[in-house]
Amino acid sequence: MITEGEIIMNTEHRQQKISFWHxxxxxxxxxxxxxxxxxxxxxxxxxxxxxxxxxxxxxxxxLLDLSISYGREMESAMQVNIDLLDNPEAAQDILQQIDVAGxxxxxxxxxxxxxxxxxxxxxxxxxQPVENDAVKKMLKEIQGGSIPKPETVQYVFQGEKKFxxxxxxxxxxxxxxxxxxxxxxxxxxMLEQRGILISGVLLLLGALAAFVFATRITRxxxxxxxxxxxxxxxxxxxxxxxxxxxxxxGEVGSIANAVLRMKEALTEIVQKIRQQSGQLFDAxxxxxxxxxKTAGNVNNVETAVxxxxxxxxxxxxxxxxxxxxxxxxxxxxEDSTSQVKSMNETADVMNESGxxxxxxxxxxxxxxxxxxxxINVIYEQTNTTNDSALKIKDATSxxxxxxxxxxxxxxxxxxxxxxxxxxxxGFAVVAAQIQKLAEQSNESxxxxxxxxxxxxKDSETxxxxxxxxxxxxxxxxxKVKKTAEVFEQMHEGVNLSxxxxxxxxxxxxxxxxxxxxxxxxxxxxxxxxxxxxxxTQETSASMMEIGSVxxxxxxxxxxxxxxxxxxxxxxxxxxxxES
Numbered sequence: 001m002i003t004e005g006e007i008i009m010n011t012e013h014r015q016q017k018i019s020f021w022h023x024x025x026x027x028x029x030x031x032x033x034x035x036x037x038x039x040x041x042x043x044x045x046x047x048x049x050x051x052x053x054x055x056x057x058x059x060x061x062x063l064l065d066l067s068i069s070y071g072r073e074m075e076s077a078m079q080v081n082i083d084l085l086d087n088p089e090a091a092q093d094i095l096q097q098i099d100v101a102g103x104x105x106x107x108x109x110x111x112x113x114x115x116x117x118x119x120x121x122x123x124x125x126x127x128q129p130v131e132n133d134a135v136k137k138m139l140k141e142i143q144g145g146s147i148p149k150p151e152t153v154q155y156v157f158q159g160e161k162k163f164x165x166x167x168x169x170x171x172x173x174x175x176x177x178x179x180x181x182x183x184x185x186x187x188x189x190m191l192e193q194r195g196i197l198i199s200g201v202l203l204l205l206g207a208l209a210a211f212v213f214a215t216r217i218t219r220x221x222x223x224x225x226x227x228x229x230x231x232x233x234x235x236x237x238x239x240x241x242x243x244x245x246x247x248x249x250g251e252v253g254s255i256a257n258a259v260l261r262m263k264e265a266l267t268e269i270v271q272k273i274r275q276q277s278g279q280l281f282d283a284x285x286x287x288x289x290x291x292x293k294t295a296g297n298v299n300n301v302e303t304a305v306x307x308x309x310x311x312x313x314x315x316x317x318x319x320x321x322x323x324x325x326x327x328x329x330x331x332x333x334e335d336s337t338s339q340v341k342s343m344n345e346t347a348d349v350m351n352e353s354g355x356x357x358x359x360x361x362x363x364x365x366x367x368x369x370x371x372x373x374x375i376n377v378i379y380e381q382t383n384t385t386n387d388s389a390l391k392i393k394d395a396t397s398x399x400x401x402x403x404x405x406x407x408x409x410x411x412x413x414x415x416x417x418x419x420x421x422x423x424x425x426g427f428a429v430v431a432a433q434i435q436k437l438a439e440q441s442n443e444s445x446x447x448x449x450x451x452x453x454x455x456x457k458d459s460e461t462x463x464x465x466x467x468x469x470x471x472x473x474x475x476x477x478x479k480v481k482k483t484a485e486v487f488e489q490m491h492e493g494v495n496l497s498x499x500x501x502x503x504x505x506x507x508x509x510x511x512x513x514x515x516x517x518x519x520x521x522x523x524x525x526x527x528x529x530x531x532x533x534x535x536t537q538e539t540s541a542s543m544m545e546i547g548s549v550x551x552x553x554x555x556x557x558x559x560x561x562x563x564x565x566x567x568x569x570x571x572x573x574x575x576x577x578e579s
Contacts, residue, residue: 032210033203040199056163059100059184060152063165063177066098068150070108071167071175078171085112085173088126091119098177106179113172115139132157138166138174154181220245224256231263239263273567281564288557295550358488365477372473379466386459393452400445403438410435 073094078084084091091110100106110118111130120126130136134153141148150167164178182189227242242263245256410431417428 029207029210029214032206036199036203036206040196040203056181056184059163059179060165063100063106063163063179064150064152066100067108067165067167067175067177070095070098070177071150071169074110074173074175075169075171085110085118085171088119088123095119095175096121100177100179105183106177108175108177111135111139111174111176113139113142113174118173132164132176134164135166135174135176138168142168220248220256224259227256228259231259231266277564277567280567281561284557284560284564288554288561292554295547295554299547365481368473368477372470372477375466375469375473379463379470382459382462382466386456386463389452389455389459393449393456396445396448396452400442400449403442403445406438407435407442410438 074084074091077090077094081087081090095108095110098106098108107121109120109125111132112118115129115136117125117128117130130139132155134155138148147170148166148168150165152163152165155162155164161181162178163181163184164176167175169175223241224245227239227245230239242256242260246253246260248256413431414428414435417431
C-alpha cells in the first residue's frame with residue numbers, strides 16, 4: 001500500500017542542473033564553431049596550397065620570359081660589341097634594368113660556359129667560379145655537347161630557397177634571373193593571413209549569432225521545463241508562462257500544447273479521484289462500524305454453541321468409550337476363542353506333523369547313511385582322478401621332450417637337405433613339415449600341461465572338500481538321532497494340551513453369548529450420543545467460519561478506511577484552482 005510519505009517523496013522533483021557541456025545551447029554553438037573551424041582548415045590546407053602553386057607558376061613564367069627577353073637582348077648587343085662579356089660595366093647597363101614586380105631582391109647574373117661568373121651585382125663574385133648547383137648541372141650538359149633549353153629551377157642558397165630562370169645562349173653565356181621564393185610568395189602569405197583573420201572574425205560572429213539563436217531556442221524550453229517541474233510538484237494551477245509558450249508556432253508551441261493537454265487531463269483525473277475518495281472514506285467507515293457490531297454478535301453465538309458442542313461431545317465420548325470397552329471385551333473373548341480353536345487345530349497339526357517328522361527323520365537317517373557311502377565312493381574316485389592326472393602330466397612331459405628332439409632332428413635334416421642341393425629339395429619339404437608338426441606337438445603338450453595343472457589343483461581342492469563333507473555327514477547323523485528323540489517327547493506333550501483346550505473352548509462360548517446382549521444395548525446409546533455431538537460440532541464449525549469471515553470483513557474495512565484516509569490526504573497535495 002502506498003503511504004502518504006511515499007507520495008510526497010515521489011512528487012519531490014530533483015532540480016537537476018544541466019552541465020555546461022550537455023546544454024543544448026553549448027552544443028549548438030559548438031556545432032557552429034566546428035563548421036567554421038572546418039572551413040578555415042579546408043581553406044588553409046586545400047585552397048592556400050593551390051594559390052601558392054599558381055603564384056609560383058605565374059612568377060616562373062614571368063622570370064622565364066625575362067631571362068629569354070634579356071638573353072636575346074644580350075645576344076643583340078654582342079653583335080655590336082663583341083667584347084661585351086669581358087666588360088662587366090656594359091653587361092650591368094643591360095641587366096640592371098631587370099625588375100621583377102613585387103620582388104625587390106630579384107637580380108640577374110651571367111655565367112660563362114667555363115663556369116666563371118661574368119657579371120654579378122656583387123662585384124666580388126665576378127671572375128669567381130659559380131656556386132649554384134643548378135647552373136653547374138647545366139654546364140655539365142653543355143660540356144656534353146647539348147645546349148639546355150630555357151627553364152626555371154629551385155635551389156637553396158645560404159639557407160634561403162631561391163627561384164631562378166636560366167637562358168643558355170649559343171654566344172657562350174648563361175643568363176640567370178633569380179629571386180627569393182619567400183618574397184615571391186609574400187602576397188600569398190598575406191592573403192593567407194588575411195583569410196585566417198577574416199575566418200576568425202567570421203568564427204566569432206558565427207559563435208555570437210549561434211549564441212543568440214540558441215538562447216532564443218532554449219529560453220522557451222527552459223520555461224516549459226520549469227512548468228513541467230511545477231506539475232511534477234503537484235501544482236496544477238493555471239500557468240501563464242506555459243500558455244504564452246503554447247502560442248509559438250514552432251516545435252516549442254507543440255511541446256507546450258502537449259504539456260497543457262497533459263495538465264488538463266491530469267487535473268480532471270485528480271478532481272474525479274477527490275470526489276471518489278470522499279465517498280470511499282464514508283462507505284469504508286460505515287462498513288467498518290457494521291462489521292464490528294456483527295463480529296460481537298457472532299462471538300456471543302459462537303460461545304453458546306461451543307458450550308453445547310462441548311457437552312454433547314463429552315457425552316458421546318463417554319458413551320463411545322463404554323461401547324469401545326465392551327466391544328474390546330468381545331474382541332478379546334473372540335480372540336481367545338479363536339486362539340483356543342487355533343491352538344487346538346495347531347495341536348492336531350503338530351501331532352500329525354510330529355508323526356510325519358518322526359518318519360521323515362527315520363528316512364533322513366537312512367538317506368544320510370547312503371549319502372555317506374556315496375561320499376566315500378566319490379572320495380576314492382577323486383583320489384584316483386588325481387593320480388591319473390599326475391600320470392598324464394608325466395606323459396605330457398615325455399611328449400614335449402620327444403617334440404623337442406623331433407624338432408632338432410628336422411632342423412638337422414633341413415641342413416643336410418640344403419647341402420644335398422637339388423636332390424635334397426623333397427627331403428627338405430618333408431623335414432619342414434616334420435618341424436611344424438613337432439612345434440605343434442610341443443605347443444599342444446604345453447596346453448595339456450596347463451590343463452593338467454589346473455585339473456590337479458581342482459582335484460586337490462575336491463579331495464579336501466570331500467574330507468570335510470565326510471565329517472559333516474557324521475555330525476549330521478548324530479543330530480538326526482537326537483532330533484528324533486526330542487520329537488517323541490513333544491508328541492506326548494501335545495496330546496495333553498489338546499484335552500485342556502477343549503475345556504477352555506466350552507467356557508469361552510458361554511461368555512461370548514452374554515457379551516453380545518450387552519453390546520446391542522450400549523451401541524444404541526452410542527449412536528444417539530454421536531448424532532447429538534455431530535450436530536453441535538457442525539453448528540460450531542459454521543459459527544467459527546462465520547466469525548472468521550466477519551473478522552476478515554472487519555479487518556479489510558479498517559484497511560479500506562486507512563487507504564481512503566491516505567488517498568484523501570494525498571489528493572490534498574495537488575494545488576488546483578478553486579472552483
